[in-house]
Amino acid sequence: MSIVINHLTFAYTQGGKRLEPTLKDLSFTIEEGSFLGIIGHTGSGKSTFAKHLNGLLSSEKGTVLVDGHDVAIKYERKIVRTLVGMVFQYPEYQLFAETVFDDVAFGPRNMKLEENEIKSRVTDAMRLVGLDPDRFSSRSPFDLSGGERRRAAIAGVLAMHPKYLVLDEPMAGLDPLGRSEILSLLEKLRTESGCTIIMISHSMDDIAKHATKVLVLEQGTVFLYDTPQAVFSHAEALQKIGLSVPSITHICIEMNRRGVDIPRTICTESAFMDWIREGKQHA
Amino acid sequence: MRDITLGQFVAGNSFIHRLDPRTKIAMMILYIAMTFLVKQIYFLTIPFFYLVLELVLSKISLKYILNSLKPIRFLLIFMFILNLFFTKGEHVWLDLGFWKLTGEAVLQSFFLSVRIILLVAGASMLTLTTSPIALTDGLERLLAPLKIFRFPAHELAMMMTIALRFVPTLMDESEKIRNAQMSRGADFESGNVFRRVKSMIPILIPLFVSSFRKADELAIAMESRCYHGGEGRTRMKQLKFRKDDLFAILVTLLFVAVLIVLLVAV
Numbered sequence A: 001m002s003i004v005i006n007h008l009t010f011a012y013t014q015g016g017k018r019l020e021p022t023l024k025d026l027s028f029t030i031e032e033g034s035f036l037g038i039i040g041h042t043g044s045g046k047s048t049f050a051k052h053l054n055g056l057l058s059s060e061k062g063t064v065l066v067d068g069h070d071v072a073i074k075y076e077r078k079i080v081r082t083l084v085g086m087v088f089q090y091p092e093y094q095l096f097a098e099t100v101f102d103d104v105a106f107g108p109r110n111m112k113l114e115e116n117e118i119k120s121r122v123t124d125a126m127r128l129v130g131l132d133p134d135r136f137s138s139r140s141p142f143d144l145s146g147g148e149r150r151r152a153a154i155a156g157v158l159a160m161h162p163k164y165l166v167l168d169e170p171m172a173g174l175d176p177l178g179r180s181e182i183l184s185l186l187e188k189l190r191t192e193s194g195c196t197i198i199m200i201s202h203s204m205d206d207i208a209k210h211a212t213k214v215l216v217l218e219q220g221t222v223f224l225y226d227t228p229q230a231v232f233s234h235a236e237a238l239q240k241i242g243l244s245v246p247s248i249t250h251i252c253i254e255m256n257r258r259g260v261d262i263p264r265t266i267c268t269e270s271a272f273m274d275w276i277r278e279g280k281q282h283a
Numbered sequence B: 001m002r003d004i005t006l007g008q009f010v011a012g013n014s015f016i017h018r019l020d021p022r023t024k025i026a027m028m029i030l031y032i033a034m035t036f037l038v039k040q041i042y043f044l045t046i047p048f049f050y051l052v053l054e055l056v057l058s059k060i061s062l063k064y065i066l067n068s069l070k071p072i073r074f075l076l077i078f079m080f081i082l083n084l085f086f087t088k089g090e091h092v093w094l095d096l097g098f099w100k101l102t103g104e105a106v107l108q109s110f111f112l113s114v115r116i117i118l119l120v121a122g123a124s125m126l127t128l129t130t131s132p133i134a135l136t137d138g139l140e141r142l143l144a145p146l147k148i149f150r151f152p153a154h155e156l157a158m159m160m161t162i163a164l165r166f167v168p169t170l171m172d173e174s175e176k177i178r179n180a181q182m183s184r185g186a187d188f189e190s191g192n193v194f195r196r197v198k199s200m201i202p203i204l205i206p207l208f209v210s211s212f213r214k215a216d217e218l219a220i221a222m223e224s225r226c227y228h229g230g231e232g233r234t235r236m237k238q239l240k241f242r243k244d245d246l247f248a249i250l251v252t253l254l255f256v257a258v259l260i261v262l263l264v265a266v
Helices: A046-050 A074-083 A102-110 A117-130 A148-157 A176-193 A202-210 A235-240 A248-257 A269-282 B021-037 B041-058 B061-085 B103-129 B133-149 B154-184 B191-201 B199-225 B243-265
Strands: A001-008 A021-033 A035-040 A060-064 A084-087 A164-168 A196-200 A212-218 A221-226 B091-094 B100-102
Touching: A001 A046, A021 A046, A021 A060, A021 A196, A021 A212, A021 A221, A035 A060, A035 A176, A035 A202, A046 A164, A046 A196, A046 B103, A074 A084, A074 B133, A084 A148, A084 B154, A102 A117, A102 A148, A102 A196, A117 A148, A117 A176, A148 A176, A164 A176, A176 A196, A196 A248, A202 A235, A202 A248, A221 A269, A248 A269, A248 B041, B021 B041, B021 B103, B021 B133, B061 B103, B103 B133, B154 B199, B191 B199
Parallel strands: A035 A196, A035 A212, A084 A164, A164 A196
Antiparallel strands: A001 A021, A001 A060, A212 A221, B091 B100
16 A cells, blocks of 8 residues: 555635646656655745645645555545644644643544544554653643654654654754654654655755655755655756755765765765675775 | 635835825724714715725725625615615604604615714725825824823734734634544534534633633744833834825815715804
């Protein structure tokens, strides 16, 4: 099972008039169990695309099928929204309940689960994001720190047990520790629960390190869709559309230019370390 | 929900658009006074002519004025019928025993309806030709003399400006929160009225919280740029009272004078 996007074209309307399409003829498949990183310049259609994955937006031109369910069909959307979890930018601004427990339970309650099941899902989700249920359950979400609030909001989505998790810049505004906590959480979800992760990010380093596939959007079209290594080997093309390559790739390209025999496609620190070790062995 | 426009200002560069907002506010007050001075339906023609003149000079399409009347259509019908029933008169047109339709009642119903239409249309002429910012600016200057009585004219105008500025921001915000809650399976579309109102809570609470946060941030941003109220504050765009303004006021006063003469004469 997977998410299949087929010739998706979408245009916003303003005052009854159709604007220039934001998404133009997108076609590709997001494999189950993968970690898809989406990058693109501001206004390239990343967030608009993300909203199509659970039917918040839908277009009459082209289809998005989530495990075979068409997101454009109204009665399918309910199923789709339990399959696809959405974490928007600054998700902590959606917290509303009196206690963290009730807020995290909002999604499961909308799914009409039994109270026992809800309770176990909420405590599991809170543990997963690193909020101790005993300490945090009865606290008000508005008393938490910024990072805790963000994690509580993410727990609210995880408690629905989504098969696909879409995150729109989940690390924006967090400190380095908060960022790495979110990233290792995503990695854990993918490897332990087999959850497919779709993450929009501006951090090439994070994308290179965690993604198994990278989608580059440019003015609503697929610019590149490949493995991180393959995508970041197009350094010049990426720079032309206002993006960049991971910092480690920058270093490699610069070393290569100055005569060091190093591949220009290294995009993670571990690959760089491997190259150094290899070199030592040869010498 | 996204199509709500506030103040429904229509940008333009007509004679009316270029007038000082203070002039336009004064014109509207005089116009309202005119419609209230009149007790006979045929004298309403004078404010009506004034409105038509303003409309032609402003080059605004009649469509906008008619649109502004749409929200009050039920009120108009209701008032019309109510006055038919409760106005007493002598010229009986129709006698149903328990209720008599009189000529006076019909006339009174028409008179009140036309007056309300004229009032609303006149008020929307002001908002159609004056940007919200210009309007609050003008209001501030007009209310400035009341500062002697410690009336916070500047603060009031600033509050109005900020409120208007944040309408689109909050609309945007509520749309985002709505999307987020819908992604968590919230249902805003089904159920009875009570359920639907209850389902709005997950939107309203985050919206309130974020309004408070935004207010706080704005206050800090304003203070760090040394904002300290209206005292000694100068403006980048000075309001200027020009010849056109004088002319507009004079024409308006002329209308008022003619009306008063006619009222006294009759």
